[in-house]
Amino acid sequence: MATKTKEVSTIAEKLDALTKLQGIDSEIDRIRTIRGELPLEVQDLEDELEGLETRMNKLQSDLTEVETEITDRKNAQKDSQTAITAYKQKQDNVRNNREYESLSKEIEFQELEIKLNDKKIVEAKVKIEQKKEILEEAKERFERRKGDLAAKKGELDAIIAETQKDEEKLEKDSAKAQKKIDERLLRAYTRLRENSKNGLAVVPIDRDSCGGCFNRIPPQRQMDIQTKRKIISCEHCGRILVPADEA
Numbered sequence: 001m002a003t004k005t006k007e008v009s010t011i012a013e014k015l016d017a018l019t020k021l022q023g024i025d026s027e028i029d030r031i032r033t034i035r036g037e038l039p040l041e042v043q044d045l046e047d048e049l050e051g052l053e054t055r056m057n058k059l060q061s062d063l064t065e066v067e068t069e070i071t072d073r074k075n076a077q078k079d080s081q082t083a084i085t086a087y088k089q090k091q092d093n094v095r096n097n098r099e100y101e102s103l104s105k106e107i108e109f110q111e112l113e114i115k116l117n118d119k120k121i122v123e124a125k126v127k128i129e130q131k132k133e134i135l136e137e138a139k140e141r142f143e144r145r146k147g148d149l150a151a152k153k154g155e156l157d158a159i160i161a162e163t164q165k166d167e168e169k170l171e172k173d174s175a176k177a178q179k180k181i182d183e184r185l186l187r188a189y190t191r192l193r194e195n196s197k198n199g200l201a202v203v204p205i206d207r208d209s210c211g212g213c214f215n216r217i218p219p220q221r222q223m224d225i226q227t228k229r230k231i232i233s234c235e236h237c238g239r240i241l242v243p244a245d246e247a
Contacts, residue, residue: 012228014181018189019242021177022202028170029199031163038156045149052142059135063128070124073117080110080117185231192239202240213237 087103087110094100178186192201196212203211205222215236217225225232225241232241 011230014185015228015231015240015242017177017180018185018202018240021174021181021189022200024170024174024177025193025199028167028174031167031170034163035156035159038152038159042149042152042156045145045152049142049145049149052138052145056135056138056142059131059138063131063135066124066128066131070121070128073121073124077114077117080113084110189240196237196239200239202242203234204242204244206244210234210237210239210241212239217241 084107087107091100091103094103181189189201193199200212205211205217205225206214208219208222209216213234213236215234217234221232224230226243228243233239234241
């Protein structure tokens with residue numbers, strides 16, 4: 001008889017410990033809900049700013065590359081012009097038509113090179129204007145997002161400052177409460193919380209129904225739950241059930 005009483009007491013204690021832990025964890029959830037989506041919004045803005053910064057650096061690098069190309073093509077034009085001058089001087093001293101024609105072809109080739117470089121320089125300048133426009137838009141967006149991030153961080157910091165002490169105390173209380181629950185039961189509790197949208201693993205009977213999924217609980221099962229002689233889970237959602245007055 002004494003053994004039976006001890007067993008009942010142990011089960012009841014386990015249920016009490018689970019109920020207490022659920023209460024603490026639900027309060028932590030409530031505090032974190034107050035923060036809402038702010039941490040995610042802050043993270044998204046930080047990621048966007050990082051992406052914009054990478055894009056701006058790439059655009060700046062592209063601009064430098066195109067500007068270098070223009071400089072190189074202008075230098076190539078100067079080289080072509082120098083070559084044309086030299087070929088024309090040689091034409092004055094040729095001994096036959098064949099040499100003259102050969103030099104004329106060289107001159108023609110260099111003139112084509114000058115025209116080609118002219119065309120490429122114009123194209124490069126258009127590319128520079130386009131990239132500058134895109135870069136300017138990216139910079140403006142970066143500054144806007146930077147302002148948004150500062151505002152969101154301000155909101156988040158204010159909420160954290162207001163709730164941090166409470167949350168830290170509750171987290172310590174949760175850790176203490178967890179130590180009073182055996183490992184197998186704690187794993188089941190954690191799994192139920194992770195699979196539940198509202199984080200409820202332990203729920204009371206509510207109007208003859210499960211306080212989690214609201215499916216009806218048979219009278220005999222309600223009596224078993226009320227006496228706390230064994231740990232009973234809802235047949236529908238798997239949550240651990242406790243008496244209504246222990247919510």
